[in-house]
Amino acid sequence: MHTHDSDVLAFALAACAAPTRAWLVTIVATSGSSPRPAGAMLACTDTGTQAGSVSGGCVEEDLIERLRAGEFDAQRVQRIRYGVSAEENARLGLPCGGQLDLIVQSLRADDSEWLQALLDAIGERRCIQRQVRLADGHTVLQPLAHFADLEVDTIQLAQSFGPRYRMLLVGAGQLAASLAELALAMDYEVLVTDPRPDTLAQWTGPEVPRLPGMPDDVVRAQAADRFSVVITLTHDPRIDDMALMEALESEAWYVGALGSKRTTEKRLQRLQALDIPQEKIDRLQAPVGLDIGSKTPLEIAVAIMAQLVQLRRRPAGAV
Structure with a gap:
C-alpha cells in the first residue's frame, strides 16, 4: 500500500x-x-x-x-x-x-x-x-x-x-469485511455502521470504527460531504433505505446499494414514493459495482472498488 x-x-x-x-x-x-x-x-x-x-x-x-x-x-x-x-x-x-x-x-x-x-x-x-x-x-x-x-x-x-475519501459501509456482514480490506489497501478511510448490536459485535473484518445507531443519523454525522462514499449492504430495506434517503440528499460523492436488478427496481419505486427528487435518485449506483459476473463476497468487493477507480479516474465533465 x-x-x-x-x-x-x-x-x-x-x-x-x-x-x-x-x-x-x-x-x-x-x-x-x-x-x-x-x-x-x-x-x-x-x-x-x-x-x-x-x-x-x-x-x-x-x-x-x-x-x-x-x-x-x-x-x-x-x-x-x-x-x-x-x-x-x-x-x-x-x-x-x-x-x-x-x-x-x-x-x-x-x-x-x-x-x-x-x-x-x-x-x-x-x-x-x-x-x-x-x-x-x-x-x-x-x-x-x-x-x-x-x-x-x-x-x-x-x-x-483534499480530504481522504471516507467510505461508510452500512451492514457489518462478510461482504463489508472484504470491502473494508480492499478499501483500506486503496487509502480509503473506512467506517462500518449497523443498527443491529449483535451483527456489529460479530464483525470479522479489519480494525475500523464500528458505529452503532440508526443509519440515517450516521450518514448525516459521518459521510455527508463530497468526499464521502456510502454503500448499503444489509439486504434489509428497513436499514438500507434509511441510509440511502439521507445519502442521496447529501453531497456524498458516491452512493451505492447492493442487490439484484429486481431488488433495485423495488428500491427505486420505494425511493420515488418517498418524494425524493428524481435527479437525486439517479445518483444511486445500483446494483452496486461493475458488472463482471461477481458471485463471492470478495469478487463483489473487487467489482465495487473497480467501479470507484473508474469513476475517480474519469475526466471532469465526462459522462
Missing part, C-alpha cells in the same frame, strides 16, 4: 524539526508507463529514512543517494527527470518508455508552519492548494472550493490536497 499524503506530510513535518537534511519530492509529470501518478510524493532525510513513493521503488534508491551526496544543494527547488534514455530505464528498472518529472524541494525549519497548516486542513476535510515558487521554494497555501489538478510551469508548482 502506498503511504497516504498525510503520512508523507507528517513525516516531512517531523523531519523539519530534526537535525538532518530533508526533502519533499513531488511527481509533476509522467509519460509512458509510470507506476505512480502526478502528485505522488516522497519525503526523505539524509539518514536514508523515507515516507511515500514516486516510483514504487524503481528510482528511490538512486534519488536518495544523489540527495545525500549534495547533488541538489545548489538550489532550494530543482526539477529533475528520470527515464530519459533506454539505458537509464534498464538500470533503474523503470517500465519501458516511462519518464518521471520530479520537483525536489529542500525543507528547512521554517517549512514546518505550512506543513502543519496543510495537515490541519486535510484533517478538517478542507480542500487546499500548496503553491511553491520554484525560484526560491517559498510556499504558501490557498483554500479551494474544489479539488484541482496539479499544475506546474516555470514559475510555480500548484498542488491540491
Whole structure:
C-alpha cells in the first residue's frame, strides 16, 4: 500500500524539526508507463529514512543517494527527470518508455508552519492548494472550493490536497469485511455502521470504527460531504433505505446499494414514493459495482472498488 499524503506530510513535518537534511519530492509529470501518478510524493532525510513513493521503488534508491551526496544543494527547488534514455530505464528498472518529472524541494525549519497548516486542513476535510515558487521554494497555501489538478510551469508548482475519501459501509456482514480490506489497501478511510448490536459485535473484518445507531443519523454525522462514499449492504430495506434517503440528499460523492436488478427496481419505486427528487435518485449506483459476473463476497468487493477507480479516474465533465 502506498503511504497516504498525510503520512508523507507528517513525516516531512517531523523531519523539519530534526537535525538532518530533508526533502519533499513531488511527481509533476509522467509519460509512458509510470507506476505512480502526478502528485505522488516522497519525503526523505539524509539518514536514508523515507515516507511515500514516486516510483514504487524503481528510482528511490538512486534519488536518495544523489540527495545525500549534495547533488541538489545548489538550489532550494530543482526539477529533475528520470527515464530519459533506454539505458537509464534498464538500470533503474523503470517500465519501458516511462519518464518521471520530479520537483525536489529542500525543507528547512521554517517549512514546518505550512506543513502543519496543510495537515490541519486535510484533517478538517478542507480542500487546499500548496503553491511553491520554484525560484526560491517559498510556499504558501490557498483554500479551494474544489479539488484541482496539479499544475506546474516555470514559475510555480500548484498542488491540491483534499480530504481522504471516507467510505461508510452500512451492514457489518462478510461482504463489508472484504470491502473494508480492499478499501483500506486503496487509502480509503473506512467506517462500518449497523443498527443491529449483535451483527456489529460479530464483525470479522479489519480494525475500523464500528458505529452503532440508526443509519440515517450516521450518514448525516459521518459521510455527508463530497468526499464521502456510502454503500448499503444489509439486504434489509428497513436499514438500507434509511441510509440511502439521507445519502442521496447529501453531497456524498458516491452512493451505492447492493442487490439484484429486481431488488433495485423495488428500491427505486420505494425511493420515488418517498418524494425524493428524481435527479437525486439517479445518483444511486445500483446494483452496486461493475458488472463482471461477481458471485463471492470478495469478487463483489473487487467489482465495487473497480467501479470507484473508474469513476475517480474519469475526466471532469465526462459522462
